[in-house]
Amino acid sequence: MNVPTFTVYTEDAVARFMRIRRQTLALCTGLSGEDLQVQSMPDASPGKWHLAHTTWFFEQFVLGHDLAYRSLNPEWYYLFNSYYESVGPMHARPQRGLLSRPTLDEIFDYRANIDEAVGELLLRGVTTELAARIELGLHHEQQHQELLLTDIKHMLSCNPLLPAYRNMSAPNQSKTSPLRFLPGREGPVDMGHEGHGFAYDNETPRHTTWLSSHALANRLVTNAEYLAFVRDGGYQEAGLWLSDGWAQVQREGWQRPLYWQEDLASEFTLAGVHPLDPHAPVCHISYFEADAFARWAGARLPTEAEWEDAAAQLPIHGNFQESLRFQPNAVPLGEGLLQMYGDVWEWTASPYVSYPGFKPLPGALGEYNGKFMNGQWVLRGGSCATPRDHIRASYRNFFPPHARWQFAGIRLGQDR
Known part of the structure; x- marks a missing residue:
């Protein structure tokens, strides 16, 4: 018994x-x-x-x-x-x-x-x-x-007055670290929750996967870099887009990220309309836009395994909900991988599917994650709206590829 x-x-x-x-x-x-x-x-x-x-x-x-x-x-x-x-x-x-x-x-x-x-x-x-x-x-x-x-x-x-949710501190204008690609590990690596502390069922089981030779960008893509994509006609070039993404662009009339204003110099934030910070990470973009930008930049999006293996070696700190800014910070100067946690969720090239041997929770709680493993893409790292103690390296967020209203941005990857 x-x-x-x-x-x-x-x-x-x-x-x-x-x-x-x-x-x-x-x-x-x-x-x-x-x-x-x-x-x-x-x-x-x-x-x-x-x-x-x-x-x-x-x-x-x-x-x-x-x-x-x-x-x-x-x-x-x-x-x-x-x-x-x-x-x-x-x-x-x-x-x-x-x-x-x-x-x-x-x-x-x-x-x-x-x-x-x-x-x-x-x-x-x-x-x-x-x-x-x-x-x-x-x-x-x-x-x-x-x-x-x-x-x-x-x-x-959606209100023509574009009212503010709260008054917040002005963005920190600063120089941006030059974009560099840092090599990741190659060969067999373990990924998934290690078994200590809380995790959702979709983070399990921990398993071994293979990483080919690759590199990750040292920082997130900035507003200035994405603006160059916009000005270069990125939203008019069908060859940059996945088929469903191009259809979405045509159907919705996308010309810029959600919340950017028509002047391409300002954006709506939770503090109202503010000048676009060229050094801050671009955010509120869909997987379709992230993928098109990466192709335009001659790169690709990282896989979730590449992202997790790199992030697991770093401490969890960054611009989270507790900062009360609710807006991504400018990319800081520094060495190594920057802003892996907080600021913006990072789209990956990985579809949201189960890990080998995955078993959902029993009963009704098994509906929490598993049944959504269809037509969605994985994001990693948390955002400026995520509570600090809610995130971990193995955390798998997921949204459909057209979703734009989340604080989602881009880190580039490349094959080596």
């Missing part, structure tokens, strides 16, 4: 739970109820929905783990389920902005009630299985903190 082991959480661990939950609320400071209600496109969600869905996650998968638990608002399970088909039906994603009820105040009360219940549960002690679910819920919360920021930015950009 298997006897479940229990984890009794300390007050520090409960404080961490509350800190991460409260950070989501802090990101909403200064936003109106109207701001949090708007859904600017089907790929984005209203801020109010993010606040409710992250709470639903803890109610559904933590409190609901107790068969005796009874929700005070069972009809909300339908409203705030995202994509968990095995849990039950859900409200249509493109219509989340129509959910004027429950009210924002009711969502705040919902969060407070669930937080209190989970906090009490932690102090009483939970099984190792439930502890793992709570940890997953906290990382899920941090993912939605980043989504909250990117969705708010897109929403505000």
Whole structure:
């Protein structure tokens, strides 16, 4: 007979739970109820929905783990389920902005009630299985903190007034390190989560792969470099683009990165419209644009194995959510690989597929990652909207190749 082991959480661990939950609320400071209600496109969600869905996650998968638990608002399970088909039906994603009820105040009360219940549960002690679910819920919360920021930015950009989310420090203008290609390791290397600390199931199992002779750019592609691509007619040259990418350019009328203004000298940021910093990493571009730029530059995008092997040898520091800038910093001067973490997610040349021997989590939580391994591309490294303690070298983010509203940029690679 298997006897479940229990984890009794300390007050520090409960404080961490509350800190991460409260950070989501802090990101909403200064936003109106109207701001949090708007859904600017089907790929984005209203801020109010993010606040409710992250709470639903803890109610559904933590409190609901107790068969005796009874929700005070069972009809909300339908409203705030995202994509968990095995849990039950859900409200249509493109219509989340129509959910004027429950009210924002009711969502705040919902969060407070669930937080209190989970906090009490932690102090009483939970099984190792439930502890793992709570940890997953906290990382899920941090993912939605980043989504909250990117969705708010897109929403505000749709307003002709181009209002600011917050006033922030001016960008640091500086000289840019010359672009150089640094050789990576060659031969068999191990990649994937090593087994210490939290990881999503899609980071496993750790396995051996082969790296051919290659090099990575020492830094990210800058706005000035991408501007040269734009001025050189990059968006008019079909030969630079993948077929689906060229069709997207024609269909959507793309001429420049998302949020660049028509003057090609300014961009919309979460602090409003600011001059384009030529030394900052270009961001808010799709995989299609990243791939076309790399081809124009006579290079390619790195594979995720090349990126991870290089990043695993570096400390994790950079411009993350905690800086409160919510905008990429200028590329610093320095030696070695720069800005591997933070600032912008880096598109890789790797499709989002499973590792050899991959097994999703059992039950409904197995829908978290595995079922999206189709038609998406991997990004690495985190961004200026990512919480610092959420990222690691093995972290695999993924988006469809046309996605532009995330803080995504380019690091070049090349064969040697």
